[in-house]
Amino acid sequence: MSFVSGSHALDYREMTAISDRSEEILQRYVDEHDLPRSSYGAMRAGDATWHAGWTMHRAPGNPTGQMREVMTIIYFADGARVLEHLAPLHEWVLEWYPSARPGAPLADARNPLTYSRHE
Numbered sequence: 431m432s433f434v435s436g437s438h439a440l441d442y443r444e445m446t447a448i449s450d451r452s453e454e455i456l457q458r459y460v461d462e463h464d465l466p467r468s469s470y471g472a473m474r475a476g477d478a479t480w481h482a483g484w485t486m487h488r489a490p491g492n493p494t495g496q497m498r499e500v501m502t503i504i505y506f507a508d509g510a511r512v513l514e515h516l517a518p519l520h521e522w523v524l525e526w527y528p529s530a531r532p533g534a535p536l537a538d539a540r541n542p543l544t545y546s547r548h549e
Contacts (some may be wrong), residue, residue: 431489432469432477434460438482456486508543510536 442459446452460467465486470479473489481487483504492498512523514532527536536542 431473431487432467433479434486435466435468436463436493437486438484440442440484442486453488456488460486505544506536508537508546512536 444455444459446455459465473479479487508513512527512530512532512534513520523536524530526540527538529538530536
């Protein structure tokens with residue numbers, strides 16, 4: 431895995447589906463702005479990384495014949511709401527929150543509150 435250090439704080443918010451084209455676009459942006467990169471090498475079973483959702487990150491192609499399995503967990507603040515206008519790449523929200531409506535809180539039994547500073 432590699433990360434672009436500090437990229438979560440940039441104003442870059444281009445939403446492009448993961449593809450060879452998105453790799454080119456992001457690589458060009460990182461190179462043009464001479465952004466610092468950090469690499470932690472190959473991950474092994476049981477390894478984990480944590481990063482802010484807007485941190486630019488990537489994993490190189492899988493050089494093995496074995497499926498590379500990944501689990502992603504996304505945390506968000508209690509009270510977060512569905513955007514009024516979902517971009518096409520944000521429509522996954524509706525898959526995970528079938529009852530979600532624009533402006534409504536993101537909360538249901540499939541995505542429970544995991545921490546409350548008030549409890």
